[in-house]
Each structure stands twice: as structure tokens, then as C-alpha cells.
Amino acid sequence: GENVEQHPSTLSVQEGDSAVIKCTYSDSASNYFPWYKQELGKGPQLIIDIRSNVGEKKDQRIAVTLNKTAKHFSLHITETQPEDSAVYFCAASRDNYGQNFVFGPGTRLSVLP
Amino acid sequence: NAGVTQTPKFQVLKTGQSMTLQCAQDMNHEYMSWYRQDPGMGLRLIHYSVGAGITDQGEVPNGYNVSRSTTEDFPLRLLSAAPSQTSVYFCASSYNGAGRGADTQYFGPGTRLTVL
Numbered sequence: 425g426e427n428v429e430q431h432p433s434t435l436s437v438q439e440g441d442s443a444v445i446k447c448t449y450s451d452s453a454s455n456y457f458p459w460y461k462q463e464l465g466k467g468p469q470l471i472i473d474i475r476s477n478v479g480e481k482k483d484q485r486i487a488v489t490l491n492k493t494a495k496h497f498s499l500h501i502t503e504t505q506p507e508d509s510a511v512y513f514c515a516a517s518r519d520n521y522g523q524n525f526v527f528g529p530g531t532r533l534s535v536l537p
Numbered sequence: 538n539a540g541v542t543q544t545p546k547f548q549v550l551k552t553g554q555s556m557t558l559q560c561a562q563d564m565n566h567e568y569m570s571w572y573r574q575d576p577g578m579g580l581r582l583i584h585y586s587v588g589a590g591i592t593d594q595g596e597v598p599n600g601y602n603v604s605r606s607t608t609e610d611f612p613l614r615l616l617s618a619a620p621s622q623t624s625v626y627f628c629a630s631s632y633n634g635a636g637r638g639a640d641t642q643y644f645g646p647g648t649r650l651t652v653l
Contacts, residue, residue: 428579
């Protein structure tokens with residue numbers, strides 16, 4: 425089955441700097457890759473997603489890149505702000521029927537003022 | 538829209554007790570699922586449903602039961618609670634059901650369960 429790895433597990437950056445989180449997946453049939461942000465005590469919330477027919481997607485300060493050949497995708501956050509501090513999860517899905525997602529273990533991002 | 542709601546927020550059980558975690562969505566989503574979240578392990582799929590009357594097992598289904606009698610509700614039943622089921626449980630839903638591709642999942646606020 426699918427296996428998703430995520431690095432780093434923790435990341436601290438200064439406010440205004442960029443943050444990059446990387447994920448790798450094992451199933452070449454995976455075709456949908458969302459990123460979720462989880463704040464303390466809350467459920468995960470989608471922040472950006474990418475499908476396998478696209479190499480890059482941007483939404484204001486957030487971007488995701490996908491390398492299908494290498495089977496990895498990355499989340500880029502520019503001009504980080506204290507409110508970006510949270511746990512970020514990547515996920516991969518190949519199952520058009522059941523939409524079964526496999527999640528990475530998460531990255532705890534701390535943005536220091 | 539209230540989105541995805543879960544009750545209770547917190548629950549403490551003794552080993553062997555049974556209980557039902559409630560999940561409801563008001564977005565007319567076909568797909569609903571249950572995950573458990575444990576430290577350092579991300580979210581793992583327990584059971585899912587692609588529509589009323591249709592359920593299937595995920596990665597970690599043992600000890601849990603589900604049913605989907607309506608589009609809105611997807612309860613998760615713990616048959617005989619064990620300490621290994623101590624976790625945070627999230628319900629999620631998305632619009633697309635069978636055969637229409639993966640879509641954005643909306644998560645509920647979670648239920649924190651402790652089994653003593």
C-alpha cells in the first residue's frame with residue numbers, strides 16, 4: 425500500500441523567512457496531494473492541494489510543487505507569520521472510488537517573532 | 538452551514554465499555570470517513586462510506602463499527618473499549634462519492650477519547 429514520509433518533523437523559522445516541508449510517497453498511482461494545517465485543539469483544514477497533472481500551484485504565500493518522477497511534493501510558505509505556527513500534514517490519494525488518503529506524520533512549524 | 542460536527546468533544550471510558558461517537562454534516566456530502574490521530578503517526582483511516590448504505594474498512598478497522606443510514610450521519614461505534622483506542626478521533630466528509638475523483642475533505646473538530 426501507499427506510504428507517505430514527511431520531513432522535517434519540527435521546523436522553526438524567524439518571522440518573514442520561508443519554510444519548506446517535503447513529502448515523499450511510494451505509490452506511483454497516487455494522483456491527488458493535499459496539504460492540511462492543524463491548529464491546537466482543532467481538526468485539520470485544507471490549505472492547498474495539487475493533482476498529478478500539474479507541477480506547481482500557488483495561493484498567495486503558499487505554494488506546492490510536485491515531482492511525479494521522483495515521487496515527492498513540497499509545501500512552501502513565504503513571508504511566514506506567527507499565525508502560520510501549526511502542525512502541517514501532507515497526504516496522498518489514488519483511490520478515485522473511496523478517496524482513501526494516506527497521511528504523513530506531520531511537521532510542527534514554529535514561527536518565531 | 539455548520540459543516541462537520543462531532544459529539545462528544547471529550548470522553549473517558551473504562552476498558553470493556555461501549556460507546557458511539559457521533560458525526561454529522563450538513564453539506565450533502567456523499568463521502569464520509571473516520572480517522573484516528575495518535576502522536577507522531579498522522580491520521581489513520583478507520584472506516585469510510587461513499588454514500589448512504591455503503592461502508593468499507595480503512596487501515597485500522599478492528600474494534601470499530603460503522604453504519605450509514607442517512608447522507609448526513611456517520612456514527613462510529615466502539616464495541617468493547619481498550620486502552621489502545623485512546624486517541625483523538627476525527628470525522629471528515631467530501632462532496633465526491635464513487636468514481637468522481639478525490640476531493641477536498643472537511644474535518645470536524647475531533648473527539649478526544651481516553652480509555653482507562
